[in-house]
Amino acid sequence: MSRHFNGNQFGGRGGERGRHRGRGDRGRGYQGGRKVDDASAPAPLLTPCKSFTLNGSCDRRGCKFAHCVTRLFCLDAASPKKQDNSNGGGYGHRRNYGGDKQFDPISCMAIWSEAPPAAVPPVPGAPPEQIKLFSGCHDGTWRLWDSAASFRKQFENEMGGRVGALVVSNNLLFCGFEKECPLLPGVKVGSIHAWNLQNAASPPQEFHAEDSAVHPYAHGRIVTSLLPVPDGAGGVAVVSSSEDGLIRVWRFDTGTGKFMVFRSLMGHARAVSGLAYSEGLLWSGSEDHSIRMWDMSKGSCGKVIAGGSEGHSGPVTSLLAWGSEKLGAFVFSSSLDGTIKAWDPAGKMLKMESHGDGVMTIVTTTDEAGNPLLVCGLERGNIMVRSLPGAGDLPALTLLIKLSDQYTCSHTNGPVRCVQAGAGPAGIFYSSGDDGKLMVWQFKGNLAQLSK
Incomplete structure (x- = not known):
């Protein structure tokens, strides 16, 4: 199983910069009321075309940017704020x-x-x-x-x-x-x-x-x-x-x-922020910076991952189990320390990647060609998309796309709070944030091929 995070597919411990199409998004500035520095963030292999991302089409002949993702809907999904919950x-x-x-x-x-409903006749071509x-x-x-x-x-x-x-x-x-x-x-x-x-x-x-x-x-x-x-x-x-x-x-x-x-x-000393279930064990992540692995049949904690060379140095924000019969089982964790980490079922860290920003939420999905992807929602409203094992010959967790309000479109006025996927047409995922927006996205084409 760990071979999928080693050798050619591993591609190093993190922070890969690599080749990329179009301009990078690595400027410094102020956002969210505090100074930020994107210099540590890697450059994605693909730079999305803004017109294609917003409209689903691009009329520029020979466009140098990637037609790889489209925002299908942007909904005002919250009532106007009545009180300060900051x-x-x-x-x-x-x-x-x-x-x-x-x-x-x-x-x-x-x-x-x-x-x-059984009484409703199926519509040709409908899901x-x-x-x-x-x-x-x-x-x-x-x-x-x-x-x-x-x-x-x-x-x-x-x-x-x-x-x-x-x-x-x-x-x-x-x-x-x-x-x-x-x-x-x-x-x-x-x-x-x-x-x-x-x-x-x-x-x-x-x-x-x-x-x-x-x-x-x-x-x-x-x-x-x-x-x-x-x-x-x-x-x-x-x-x-x-x-x-x-x-x-x-x-x-x-x-x-x-x-x-x-x-x-x-066992956790602070708020519990994420749960995952893998290979018979319950994983939990917390604001106390730790991950715990539980045997639910006994009600006991078998392992604590905290600090050191493998644990997170900031609050753990999300946990996600993923895998297949062919590839094996993995658990991914995200943290406000700006990293995501991949773990095997025994709690051994296989790989880590940095984002130059706190990672709030993660979800797995696929592109239209079936390549598995990891979508990461960040603290300043950006969304990053990484490859997973089985996405062509790309090393695992290669950064493919960055969506930001500055260059394409994404959330504003604070974090991406949730990303979700799992049903419907291929390539669909959803995001929501502090701006009260609910966005529906779809990856287009084969991202593993487009990134070459």
Whole structure:
């Protein structure tokens, strides 16, 4: 497995500059209310054509820039800001990004791939499923967007507090959010609700860590991540993490008809910011700069990755499991220290790459030719795209594209909070940020070939 991050495919420990088409984006300046220096950031192999990125076409004969990505939609997906949440918790939330804060951040997204109704005849050439997108916002609302109607807003639901996590599994929508505790007036706690998407009119199920009369909430602080995992009994459990530093594993109890706490995992000293499941182990990342690997059957932490030559030197922001039967299993981590790291299932670091900016969020997807890619959302609103093993003959984690508001288009006024992919036409991915925008993108062509 590790051979895919060694030799020709490894391409060095990080910071590759390499060849690139068009101008690089490595200027210095001020953005987000603090001085930034992009000198340490690598140059991408491809420089996207701005006209093609914005319009899907370019009329310049002999254009020297790459026609490799198009922004299909840019939606105003948050309500105008009513109050200042700049001091809210969570990694990066306590930083002052400056700018004109007109909207609350869109913190999370989840994709719902819905089978069309049996009574509706199939449309020739149409995808076999209907793709819809949920977005969660710090304005206290989650919203549903319909891809079949140019991402028109189909529905919204007010939660009463910041939404921190969304995930869809087995036709259930799980939402982690913040709300005032009924037992403790003025105190906000972390809650989880679950809706049956096949019976949307029914009320959501509420998760309570203990007896709802004395503990009517899931966590002591806002929920930051939700992850469906195998429950060990042929079903699915849901893992939640929170700013309270706790991780909870929830199983559905057929006797009560509710999700109940199966295990609580304690060990992180700060907010838990990311979860991943790989090869039977649960991985968690935290603002305490560490990554922990858990045996959920025993409820024990088998390994802590912190500091030293392999651990992150800043808050861990995201974890992502990826792999295939041919390539093996990997876990990727991102951090405000500006790096992403690739790990094997035993927790050995295989490769690291730097970005010259804090990395807020990551997701895997493919281009139209099926080449696997890693999309990284950055702290200053930029998006970087890297190759994964199996993308032609490119070394793993080669930087292919940088999208920035300065030269092409991307998010402004702060971080990219979430990137998402996984269903629909090839090459599609989604991004959201502090600017209240939800963007729909599509890679065009074979990026491994275009980069040669």
